[in-house]
Amino acid sequence: MLTVTPVPCYSDNYAYLLSRADCEEVVVVDGCESEPILAAIHGRRLTTILATHHHPDHIGGHEHLLANDPSLRIFGHAEEHAQLRRIPGQTHGLSDGDELQILGERVIALHVPGHTLTAVAYYFPDAGLLFTGDTLFGAGCGRLFEGTPPQMFASLQRLAALPQQTLVYSGHEYLTKNIAFARHIEPQNTAIADRQKRCLDTRARGEPCEPSTIGLERATNPFLRSAEPSVQAAVAGRPPELAVALSAVEVFARLRRWRSSF
Ligand SMILES: [Zn+2]
Incomplete structure (x- = not known):
């Protein structure tokens, strides 16, 4: 079973550490800041970062985490990987609907433009988990830095249509x-x-x-x-x-x- 541990970063960000009791490998959603993430890892091996978007408070730890382990895989939107290059160290580009296996769990990348044009939410359909970055917050949503209201509205409606019991983990404590x-x-x-x-x-x-x-x-x-x-x-x-x-x-x-x- 997957364990999700919130890692408070900066003043109100959350990175999320994903782990399993039977596995030395851990995965992070949003490599916000290296020190608190490394402290939370407790000597296990961080292999993968799932980046929701390129804003500095969500990718601030990449450089140091990569220096620690240059084989780190970093996922983000395909357009960031191919053209925009705003996610430091990104190794893999994801398009809407792409599927991954993370710690033995199926993950689907959902392209959710609005807060940024290349924002990605990570949905674990079997584990019933959703990582929304700065798209959907508890009782709120992110500001529209790059997208339009219709884009953000459609992205939020799409997330809202997921199963009711899905656990939602967002990028900030703004509740x-x-x-x-x-x-x-x-x-x-x-x-x-x-x-x-x-x-x-x-x-x-x-x-x-x-x-x-x-x-x-x-x-x-x-x-x-x-x-x-x-x-x-x-x-x-x-x-x-x-x-x-x-x-x-x-x-x-x-x-x-x-x-x-x-
Ligand atoms: Zn943001």
Whole structure:
């Protein structure tokens, strides 16, 4: 069985260490920062990094980790490997739907443009795990640095359509602020209120709120709920019965802008 260990990096990033009890090999999703990752490895052998995207806080450890072991395999989007070269040391390019075997588990690369144009989410269909980088956060989503609102909306909808019980591991600990925003958008949503209480209790103990599930995100994440009348009404600033019809994509785009100034 695969064990997922969150490795806090910088102020609010997570790298994730994947391991098995019967195996000396370990794998990391996002080589954010080398020191905390090396400390978490405890002498086992890091063979592979799965990079979700090229931002410096997600690839900052590559150089040092490669210096430690030049045979390290680094996966990321195919276009980064072939042309853009923004992921240091990348050895393998992945296109949407490509499958890998990682520690004996099947992994599918999902191309999820929006936060960046070459963002990849890693889905382990048999283990029921999803690593979303800066695309889907607990009760939130990443900023649109390179993609358009329709692209990000489609990427998020695709992740939301995965099985409800899939565990979601995202690239940052932003839940406290995200859930406060979700509460502001849907004050009557009891699933959001419950999640906010659990999150505040967890953070007060100094523990990570991750992981979430696709089902919990669908119930509490406003960026997956832009077709809901309550969310549409909040964005339009009117009660649901008076709200003008906006497309779910337009509601999503307005929510994303609103969150940036919240
Ligand atoms: Zn990013």
